């Protein structure tokens with residue numbers, strides 16, 4: 001884990017990760033990138049970090065207006081050096097845009113924005129980690145559906161799925177088929193969530209998928225949250241943290257949780 005934490009993302013994927021985040025990749029490159037991220041802890045962590053950063057930058061409280069003095073100085077500079085008059089330039093848009101950009105660069109607004117973004121992340125990054133966990137789990141759920149990477153081991157047989165995790169995790173997740181209760185197990189994979197490698201078990205309910213993320217608990221918790229239209233349920237049992245993520249309604253998710261908790265404790 002600490003090894004993955006200290007690794008920096010792969011150099012050759014750095015730009016692609018931004019493209020993936022901004023939805024700028026074509027299907028083939030997006031899929032390749034998703035595939036790499038699914039298998040590379042460092043790039044997975046980097047993508048999660050970029051998502052958090054983007055979320056912070058979008059918050060209203062982070063958008064600060066330029067100080068009035070700075071604004072006046074830039075405007076004065078544009079007016080003075082540019083001698084801007086509506087009727088004068090042949091190509092007013094280009095001229096005034098060029099002057100505006102020149103003024104911006106003169107006052108070093110662009111580099112200071114980068115510094116601002118970086119320092120905001122340093123300050124707020126660690127604080128928002130806890131709050132960003134549900135988002136990270138939803139991202140893991142969506143990624144598993146989009147990138148055709150639902151399972152690394154596809155089987156409803158827990159005697160196949162359980163041993164598959166050996167050597168991939170530093171704990172043994174309970175692998176239980178809930179087919180009789182209407183939630184058949186369809187397989188498992190490993191994910192990188194909240195800065196650690198976790199187990200992801202995949203269950204199906206009719207045409208809906210439930211991703212069940214499991215890792216060792218650090219504290220007892222129980223909560224249900226909704227993020228981006230997905231229902232999430234979190235609980236701890238037997239020293240493990242469970243997070244179920246699905247597009248099923250809250251009732252059915254509750255049924256799933258009850259069935260799993262009962263089967264796990266017996």
Ligand SMILES: [Zn+2]
Nearest residue numbers: 009010040043
């Ligand atoms: Zn990588």
